[in-house]
Amino acid sequence: MRQRNVHTSVARRVAGIAAAAALAVAVGAPGGTAGAGPARPAEVKIGIVTFLSGPAAAPFGIPARNAAEVLIDEINAGRAPAPYNQRGIAGVPIRVVYVDEAGGADRQVAEFRRLVLDERVDLVIGYISSADCLAVAPVAEELRALLVMFDCGTNQIFEERSYRYVFRTHGHQILDNVGAARYILRIKPEIASIAGINQNYAWGQDSWRDFRDSVRRLKPDVRVMGEHFPPLFGGEYSAQISALLGARPEVVHTSFWGGDLESFLIQQLPRRLYERSTLVLTTGDTVLPRLGRNMIPGVVVGARGPHGALAPNVPLNRWFREVYARRFNVRPVYPSYHMSQAIFGVKTAYERAQRQVGGWPTREQVIDAFRGITFDTPSGPIRMALGRGHQAIEPVAYGITSRFNTATGEYDLTRVVVFPAECVNPPEGMTSADWIAQGFPGARCP
Amino acid sequence: MNGLGRALPAVLLLVFAVLGSVLPGWLVFVLTLALAKGLVVLAVVVLMRAGLVSFGHGLFFAGAAYAAGFATRAWEVKEALLLILLGVAVAVALGAVFGLLAARYREIFFAMLSLAFSMVLYGVLIKAYTLTGGSDGLRIPVPTILGVVPQLEQARLAIYYVALAAVAVAVALIRRYSAAPLGYLMQAVRDNEVRVGYLGASVNRAIYLTYVLSAALGGLGGVLVALNVGHIDPNLAYWTTSGEFVFIALLGGTEGVLAPLAGAIVYELFKSYAFKYAPYAWQMMMGGIMLAIILFLPGGLWAPIERALRRTR
Numbered sequence: 163m164r165q166r167n168v169h170t171s172v173a174r175r176v177a178g179i180a181a182a183a184a185l186a187v188a189v190g191a192p193g194g195t196a197g198a199g200p201a202r203p204a205e206v207k208i209g210i211v212t213f214l215s216g217p218a219a220a221p222f223g224i225p226a227r228n229a230a231e232v233l234i235d236e237i238n239a240g241r242a243p244a245p246y247n248q249r250g251i252a253g254v255p256i257r258v259v260y261v262d263e264a265g266g267a268d269r270q271v272a273e274f275r276r277l278v279l280d281e282r283v284d285l286v287i288g289y290i291s292s293a294d295c296l297a298v299a300p301v302a303e304e305l306r307a308l309l310v311m312f313d314c315g316t317n318q319i320f321e322e323r324s325y326r327y328v329f330r331t332h333g334h335q336i337l338d339n340v341g342a343a344r345y346i347l348r349i350k351p352e353i354a355s356i357a358g359i360n361q362n363y364a365w366g367q368d369s370w371r372d373f374r375d376s377v378r379r380l381k382p383d384v385r386v387m388g389e390h391f392p393p394l395f396g397g398e399y400s401a402q403i404s405a406l407l408g409a410r411p412e413v414v415h416t417s418f419w420g421g422d423l424e425s426f427l428i429q430q431l432p433r434r435l436y437e438r439s440t441l442v443l444t445t446g447d448t449v450l451p452r453l454g455r456n457m458i459p460g461v462v463v464g465a466r467g468p469h470g471a472l473a474p475n476v477p478l479n480r481w482f483r484e485v486y487a488r489r490f491n492v493r494p495v496y497p498s499y500h501m502s503q504a505i506f507g508v509k510t511a512y513e514r515a516q517r518q519v520g521g522w523p524t525r526e527q528v529i530d531a532f533r534g535i536t537f538d539t540p541s542g543p544i545r546m547a548l549g550r551g552h553q554a555i556e557p558v559a560y561g562i563t564s565r566f567n568t569a570t571g572e573y574d575l576t577r578v579v580v581f582p583a584e585c586v587n588p589p590e591g592m593t594s595a596d597w598i599a600q601g602f603p604g605a606r607c608p
Numbered sequence: 609m610n611g612l613g614r615a616l617p618a619v620l621l622l623v624f625a626v627l628g629s630v631l632p633g634w635l636v637f638v639l640t641l642a643l644a645k646g647l648v649v650l651a652v653v654v655l656m657r658a659g660l661v662s663f664g665h666g667l668f669f670a671g672a673a674y675a676a677g678f679a680t681r682a683w684e685v686k687e688a689l690l691l692i693l694l695g696v697a698v699a700v701a702l703g704a705v706f707g708l709l710a711a712r713y714r715e716i717f718f719a720m721l722s723l724a725f726s727m728v729l730y731g732v733l734i735k736a737y738t739l740t741g742g743s744d745g746l747r748i749p750v751p752t753i754l755g756v757v758p759q760l761e762q763a764r765l766a767i768y769y770v771a772l773a774a775v776a777v778a779v780a781l782i783r784r785y786s787a788a789p790l791g792y793l794m795q796a797v798r799d800n801e802v803r804v805g806y807l808g809a810s811v812n813r814a815i816y817l818t819y820v821l822s823a824a825l826g827g828l829g830g831v832l833v834a835l836n837v838g839h840i841d842p843n844l845a846y847w848t849t850s851g852e853f854v855f856i857a858l859l860g861g862t863e864g865v866l867a868p869l870a871g872a873i874v875y876e877l878f879k880s881y882a883f884k885y886a887p888y889a890w891q892m893m894m895g896g897i898m899l900a901i902i903l904f905l906p907g908g909l910w911a912p913i914e915r916a917l918r919r920t921r
Contacts, residue, residue, distance in 0.1 A: 214888055262887045265879070266849070267745065268641060268837045272876075273883055275634035281884075292744045297839030300747065304760055316744050363734055364742035394743075 202522040203284075205257045206250065206512070208234075209277035211270070211288030212313075212501075214262040217395055221420035221448050222290050222497040226313065227260060229498035230287070232489050233482075233505050234258055243481050245538060251509050252516045259283060263290060267297035274298045278307040284525070285310060287504045290497070292316035292364060295330075302327045308525055312504035313497055315365055315466075320549030321593045329532055331507040331544060332500045333556040336594040337586040338417070338444040338466050339369050341558035343376035344586070344607065345462060345579055346413055346442060349562070353377075355385045357411035357439070359402050359426070361418060362391035369417035369444060375598045387411035395422060403430050411439050419445040424453060436461060447471055448495040450563075450572040457573045461563045468541045469499035471575055472559035479540035493570075503539045503554070507546075510537040545583065548590050555587040581607060616917070617783075617866070621776055628768045637836065638876050640768045643775050644832035646872030649856045650782060651825035653868045654818060656857060657791075659798035660714065663850050664722030667706070667729050668699040668826030670845035673834035674733065675699075675827075677746040688751035688770055692831045699827020700820055707819040711812050714801075726845050733842035745841030748834050764836070771832045775869065778825055782865050785821065794818055859901055861908020870910050 210230050213223025234256050236242050240249035250256050259281055261273050270289070277283045285308035289295045295314035302309035302325070309328045311319070315335035319328070346353060356377055360366030370389060377384050387409040390402040403426075406414055414435065418426055423443065430436060436458045443449075446463030447470035465472045470493070473479045482502060486494045494502075515523035515531035523531070534551030536543050547555045561575030585607035588597035597603070628636055648669050655662050672695030679685040679694050706725050713721050733740045740746065750763045758766040785791045793814045796804045804811050834840050843849060860871015878897065882890035905911060 215891060260887050261883060262890065264891075265883075266843045267839050267841050268833060269879070269883075271837050271839070272634070272638050272641060272880065275637050276880060276884065279632055279634040293839070293841040293843075296744055296747060297837060297841070300838055304763070318741075318744065364737065364744040367737050367742060 203254060205255050207257050207259065207281070207283045208508070209259045209261060209274075209281060209283040209286040209288070211261045211263050211273065211277075211286060211294075213264060213290055214260065216264045217421060218263075218290055221495075222313065223263065225448075225495050226290070226497040226501040228490050229486060229494055229501040230258060230260075230505065232485050233502055236485055237505070237509065243477055246506060246509060248513065251512045252522075254522075261288070263288065263294060267293050270294045271297050271301055274301055274307075274309075275305065278305050284308070285508065287312050287501070287508065289314050292318075295319060299323075299325055299328045306525070308529065310504045310508055313500045316368070317594045320553040324550055325552060326529065329507070329546070329552050330549075331503040331546075331554050333467060333554060333558070333583070333587055334594075335365065335368055335466075336372060336588065336597075337556065337558045337581075337583075338464055339372035339415075340376045340586045340598070340602070341560060341581050342373055342415065342442050342444055342462070342464060343380060344581055345464075345560035346440070347377065347380055348579060349462075349577060350412065350440065353381065353384060353412050355387045355409075355411045356413045356415060357386065357388040357390070357406055357409055358415045359390040359392065359399070359406065359418070360416060361394040361396075361422060363394050366391060366394070366417055370415065372594065372598060373415045373417075373442075373444075379598055379601055397422070397425050399426050399429050403433055403435055406435055407433060407438060413442055414439045415442045415444070417444045419448065423449050427453065427458070428456060431456070431458065445496070448497070451492055451495070454571050455566055457563055457566075459563050459565065459573065462560055463563060463575055464558065464560050465496040465499075466558070467496065467499065467556045468559040468580055469496035470494065471572070472561055472578060472580075473499065473540055474542050474580075476540070476542065478538060482540040499539070499541050503541065503544055503556075506539050507532070507535070507537055507544065507554075510535055547583070548587065550590075555583040557581055557583045558586050617776075617779055620866070621772070624772055625769070628765060628772065633764060636768050637764055638880055639873065640764070640771045640836045641833065642873040642876035643768075643771045643869065644829045644836060645853070645856065645876065646829075646869035647775060647778055647832070648826045648829035649853050649860065649868035649872050650778065650865065651822040651829070652853045652857045653862045654782065654785075654794075654822050654825070656862050657798060658794040658815060658818065660815070661719045661854060662722040662822070663719045663847060663854060664724070664726035665822075665826045665853050666845040666847065666850040667722070667726035668702055668823045669830035669833070669849065669853075670726070670729055670733065670840070670842070671702045672696060672699040672827030672830035673840045673844050674740065674746070676831045676834050677748055677840050680748055680751075681746060686749070686752045687755065688753045688767070688835055691751060691835065692770075692774065692828065695831030695834075696824050696827045699823045699830065702827075703820040703823025707816050707823070711816040711819055723847055723850065726850055727847055730842050730845040730847075733845060740842070743842060745839055748838050748840060750838065751835055767832075767836050771836065774828055774832060778828060779865050779869075782825070786865070790814055790817060855898065857908075859898065859909060861905075861910040861914070863907065863910060863914050867908055867910030867914070870913075871908065874909060 212226045213219040238250050238255045277286055287310045289311050290313045292314045295311050311330040317334040358370040360370040442462040444464045447465035511528055511532035515527045519527050534546050536545045544554050544556055557580050559580045561578035563573035564576040565574050567574045585605050588594050589604040648665055652662055652665050675698035676691040676695045710721055753766050801811055856871045856875045861867040882893050
């Protein structure tokens with residue numbers, strides 16, 4: 163009797179495990195729509211990955227998500243201006259699945275696999291963190307899935323490897339800092355000293371190194387009066403501000419972003435660092451609307467391209483700002499522009515492929531059409547010129563805060579200079595570090 | 609322990625071996641991640657049984673992962689088994705050094721000390737920029753397995769089976785340890801450390817040895833995650849990663865060897881589906897689950913299963 167009990171319970175347990183396995187299979191089985199094939203699909207499904215939680219959500223993740231939301235609604239309704247006035251993608255409506263970028267690289271690789279293999283998305287647009295871009299790019303290649311990076315800054319992606327299935331529709335971090343160096347030498351040609359305060363991680367280190375080396379390449383007698391690397395999300399910078407006040411550099415460069423940038427700007431306010439040194443904020447555009455009157459005049463502001471307050475006054479930009487502000491009651495900042503570049507790039511590539519093959523294109527045909535294209539965005543035309551046509555180059559704009567504008571609720575930028583893409587990006591086949599070290603060969607600047 | 613209790617791991621091993629070939633690719637990836645993290649959770653649980661909560665197992669997790677990363681980068685080691693051995697060796701070395709200090713502390717002091725060690729490693733990984741790539745991290749290419757280069761489509765499955773084999777070995781090892789005098793000693797240490805000392809056993813030595821064993825397990829998990837994901841970054845050593853292991857330990861329960869693994873699998877699957885269905889509220893859902901576990905299943909998810917198993921014996 164006892165023996166039998168054990169057996170039945172074993173049988174029951176085995177059955178239970180089998181049932182659990184069956185359930186897991188059923189849950190994991192592919193359910194979504196078919197991928198891009200010769201037949202015209204009912205929808206184009208896009209996975210969009212951006213920070214929806216954590217410290218990068220408010221300054222970057224949510225503005226990017228907002229841009230995706232409003233742009234895709236407008237595109238699906240056929241309300242976008244030419245050349246994007248065709249509904250959806252070549253008439254096929256776009257559907258979006260949003261994924262939070264929080265959780266680290268391992269979670270993002272898991273989510274990317276889930277998006278491609280389980281959700282069966284046609285492509286993924288995503289990633290603000292460089293670590294996530296670097297982790298996911300090889301996986302896209304492994305799964306033969308189309309990945310369009312929209313915001314991460316690292317120059318490693320296409321300078322160290324080449325990819326077939328990965329595209330990046332914005333310039334990498336080189337243009338911010340070469341642009342900042344050129345701008346500062348233009349407005350202060352007699353400059354003799356610089357200093358930097360940057361977050362102590364890859365982005366801060368790269369940004370400072372590229373800015374410092376570019377300035378010294380362009381004007382070798384400039385002295386470096388301090389290189390400060392407080393921790394990311396440090397929040398408290400009084401020691402560094404004291405050091406910068408004491409060193410009296412003519413220019414202080416920072417690639418701080420989000421809350422760190424706001425904290426730094428507010429903390430230096432009572433001690434008037436901005437009166438002693440010209441502050442150069444490579445990502446300053448995102449804090450202009452947030453700080454409003456607490457911003458200060460005479461600060462050099464960049465937007466990682468001609469975005470946000472520095473975007474060109476063209477019809478597509480006017481339309482983008484209007485539809486965005488109407489829904490979210492605030493103007494779009496540069497991550498929103500980066501997102502728009504990814505979406506318009508994808509739409510252009512798909513529609514070009516569709517015209518070329520005369521039917522619905524396969525993923526490979528979309529990739530062939532994507533490579534090397536030029537397309538229109540609210541920031542002006544973008545060219546996929548590097549990484550064998552997979553990496554975009556864009557111009558960069560810098561301006562200086564002058565007067566508070568009560569109509570816009572932020573400081574106006576004057577003395578705006580736009581450096582064309584060929585001036586602030588290395589040529590094809592050359593790494594950023596070599597390009598700066600060799601004195602910008604091939605750069606075409608006005 | 610009767611036949612059934614002993615057979616359960618073998619049955620599970622078989623089930624998981626079959627699951628690998630029937631589950632869709634993304635789920636196999638998540639499962640590999642869960643198994644690897646389950647090993648680190650097991651490492652945390654082994655210490656928990658002596659009443660020591662480690663908030664710093666990211667130290668061994670990241671230490672081993674970076675050891676594998678450097679080996680692939682600097683010496684072009686491509687063999688998975690070599691990388692695993694190297695990672696575990698580095699984790700054991702880290703455990704042997706830091707254990708000298710950590711084994712002298714208890715309770716919150718042990719927790720904070722372990723947290724401090726892992727944050728020191730985090731700081732080094734972030735700042736040793738030219739060596740580690742800073743926050744961008746390092747790429748780890750697909751390894752060879754016993755000299756065989758897996759096809760790209762089969763690579764993740766191959767790594768899954770490597771992880772499964774590693775888990776089987778680790779589980780067998782920890783079962784032996786739990787049934788050995790050292791394992792029982794650790795439980796006695798939690799109950800009454802002074803009495804254990806008076807009975808003539810060296811408490812510090814027992815804790816030190818367990819700490820090194822725990823480090824080895826943590827390192828094994830770290831290498832497996834690195835091979836599976838193909839990318840490592842300093843977040844592996846960050847305190848939230850270590851906190852996650854403690855979270856999973858409480859979720860799964862600290863009884864037995866399988867509870868931490870079950871906890872890790874449930875956790876990873878739950879996280880995947882929370883990301884899918886609630887991209888804006890997944891943290892809140894994880895918090896809610898933890899609260900529910902503490903209120904209604906204080907022994908963790910595995911506790912009712914453990915009880916059922918015991919009843920059948």
